[in-house]
Amino acid sequence: MRIFKLLSAFFKVNVQMSLAYRADTVVNILLNLMWLGWELLSLNIIFNNTDTLGGWGLGELIALLGVFRLVNTMMIAFIWPNTEKFNQSIRDGSMDYTILQPVSSMFLVTFSRITVWRFWDLILATVLIVVGVNMSAETTTAPQILTFILLAITGMIIIYSLWIILIALTFWFVKFDNNVTILQALMDSGRYPATVYPAWLRIIVTFIIPIAVATTIPLQALRGELSAIQIAVFFAVSVISFFVASRVWKAGLRQYSGASS
């Protein structure tokens, strides 16, 4: 498949770039080992001291943490480095070359930079999800697990779309480096189940800020708390948001081509 060929080409180049500076590489490996140790330690603390939080069982909490890690990996491995590159390419004009390549510019802007070091996070996330789902196995059914996976993906698509819209705004404002900061602020509220928040904040977190969509809602699906209609709505929202994002992106490109010199 063409997309996988391209992705693997990008991945290779990013590995090559990551290995370009030896001292930097060593520091990165050490740092990431340290992080992994720290993550495992804090997981151990959660395992040993908590049974429930806001009415959620331990297995569900672990699965939630796994989904959160997954979203986090998407942020750190793709969204951050590519935002940085994007902002830079608008300023130094290398965006011109991106636009003139015979591949969707949205695809190029999403995948041209990859923080390859964070791939351990992906493994950790998968392990957490598998363990969490297993721990709550007595109370879950196969369809619940499937909708959980489906909604985790739709949640990530919604966040991704939001990101595309945020960076596309740069085409209008030329300098809009805060686009990452805004997204990060939205992200942090997703670390805990949305039910921990008071009702009014929950509404904001769930509907205005779609991060809850990526973490809490899949978990609700796992617990069988969502109706088929709700599941269909979330699925539709992700499709619509992706569609809107690609339209905004195209409009942004038109703006860029109309205004830049």
Next chain:
Amino acid sequence: MSATIQVDQLSKTYKVPERKGGFGAAVRSFFKRKYKEVKAVQEVNFTIERGEIVGFLGPNGAGKTTTLKMLSGLLHPTNGKANVLGFTPWELKQEYLRSITLVMGQRNRLSWDIPAADSFLLNQAIYRLSDDEYKKTYKELDELLELEPLMKKPVRNLSLGERMKCEIAAGLLHRPKVLFLDEPTIGLDITGQVRIREFLREYNKRTGATILLTSHYMADVTALCERIIIIHHGQLKYDGGITNLSKKIAPFKLIGVMLAESNSHDLSKYGTPVQNEEDWEKRYIQVKAEDVTRITSRLLADLPIHDITIADPPIEDVIEQAFNS
């Protein structure tokens, strides 16, 4: 088959925020921004046939880069039409993008930290080139540009000239049919410029690619292009053969004389004296082309001439005059 590049009444107007210098003006401008319309390109027309190398000339801000950007598809024009290889460039069709290239001398497409060879492979994936196609093109480019020794070093460790070779090669791996080159030799030393020039000539001969290039170095243009297009303040000033340019815009000849005796003779009664920094031995006058024979014989009769030459004025001067006319 119609022309490779066809430009019809192409115009581009920018809106540029404008304010006076100073702190107060900066604050006022934040709340109420004034815009000024800049007509970068105004109703430009030309056609370029397959295989032509055309030099695109004009002073800074004349609209050269804007035109190149419209033709490559980066900019939407405010008005007018363009057709390149049967496509409207700014629709950005993938098929179109696969058959053109834009190389800008002042911008980098290669990743700084890794050898160019690695970036080339990424381009191979992006342009969907088979291994055979890629190897064949790479071999050709290597032959012409001597790339191989440069491929092992990270791009940041290359000299400017070496980097430019790699940048150009990166832009040509997909064997584009049309090349838009914006200042491809900028910042290079004479040898570097000559290398790139020779490469472009040979590449054009081998592949039949159409080349439209802008350059500040007249030598690039005089060496490569039989045809030039001059644009000034966004308007087309001249489009035609480089040899005709002097006839049309500056129908003058330069007569250089070396006198056997002292240099005290007054030459201004024969023609306009001009400086020539490359030749101190001779003194030069500029005369109208139709007067050359008459004035030459008068000079030979009147003065103790040791040596005499008749030449076209340097193309730089002619173009300079074209800008100012």
